[in-house]
Amino acid sequence: MSYRKDKLIAGYKAFRSGDYKAQKTLYENLGTKGQSPKTMLIACSDSRVDPTDIFDAYPGEMFVARNVANIVPPLDDSDGFHGTSATIEYAVTVLKVEMIVVMGHESCGGIQGCLDGMGHDPNAGYVGKWVSIINNVRDRVLARNLPEDEIVLEMELEGVRQSLTNLMTFPFVHEAVEAGTLKLQGAYFSIIQARLMLLNEENEFELIEA
Numbered sequence: 001m002s003y004r005k006d007k008l009i010a011g012y013k014a015f016r017s018g019d020y021k022a023q024k025t026l027y028e029n030l031g032t033k034g035q036s037p038k039t040m041l042i043a044c045s046d047s048r049v050d051p052t053d054i055f056d057a058y059p060g061e062m063f064v065a066r067n068v069a070n071i072v073p074p075l076d077d078s079d080g081f082h083g084t085s086a087t088i089e090y091a092v093t094v095l096k097v098e099m100i101v102v103m104g105h106e107s108c109g110g111i112q113g114c115l116d117g118m119g120h121d122p123n124a125g126y127v128g129k130w131v132s133i134i135n136n137v138r139d140r141v142l143a144r145n146l147p148e149d150e151i152v153l154e155m156e157l158e159g160v161r162q163s164l165t166n167l168m169t170f171p172f173v174h175e176a177v178e179a180g181t182l183k184l185q186g187a188y189f190s191i192i193q194a195r196l197m198l199l200n201e202e203n204e205f206e207l208i209e210a
C-alpha cells in the first residue's frame with residue numbers, strides 16, 4: 001500500500017476514535033434529518049486556511065466553497081460550468097444561509113499569480129483564466145503606486161472586497177440582502193500569526209482580539 005493511502009487510513013482511524021466518538025449522535029442526526037447550515041464560507045483552496053478549523057465549526061455548521069484565491073465571479077449568463085456560482089445559488093436559495101463570509105488570506109498563490117500577470121496570459125490554463133476575474137482588482141491596486149511590500153496584502157484585501165461586490169450581482173443574493181435575511185461579511189486570515197481580521201462598517205479590515 002502506498003504511503004499516501006496509509007496516511008488517509010491512519011487519519012480516518014484517528015477521526016473515528018477521536019472527534020467522531022464525541023459527535024456520533026450529531027452525525028446520526030445530520031445524516032437522517034439533513035443539513036441546515038446558517039453560514040456559508042467562501043475561502044481559498046490553500047491547505048493552510050481551513051475555515052472549519054479557524055472558526056471551530058462542527059459538522060453541519062458551515063457550507064463551504066473553496067477555490068483558487070477565494071474568488072466570487074460576477075453574474076455570468078454565458079454557457080459554461082459555473083461551480084462557485086452554483087454553490088452560492090444553492091446556499092442562498094435552497095439552504096437559505098443567513099450569512100456569506102468571503103475569507104482572503106496571507107501569501108495567497110492565486111493572488112500572487114494574478115499580480116504576476118497570469119490573468120493576461122493565454123497559456124496560463126484554467127488558473128490563469130480563473131484569476132483573470134480579478135484583473136480589475138490588480139489594475140486598481142497597481143494604480144495606487146504603493147510601496148512594494150504592501151502590494152500583495154492590498155491585493156488580498158481588495159480581492160475580498162471585490163468578491164463581496166460581485167456577490168451582489170446575483171439577483172438572489174441582492175434580494176436576500178435587501179430583504180434583511182442575508183448578510184455579507186469580508187474576512188482575512190494571516191497564516192503566520194493565525195490572526196483574523198473582519199471588514200467593518202467603514203469597509204476597513206479590523207483585527208479581532210483573540
Ligand SMILES: [Zn+2]
Nearest residue numbers: 044046108109
Ligand atoms: Zn489562496
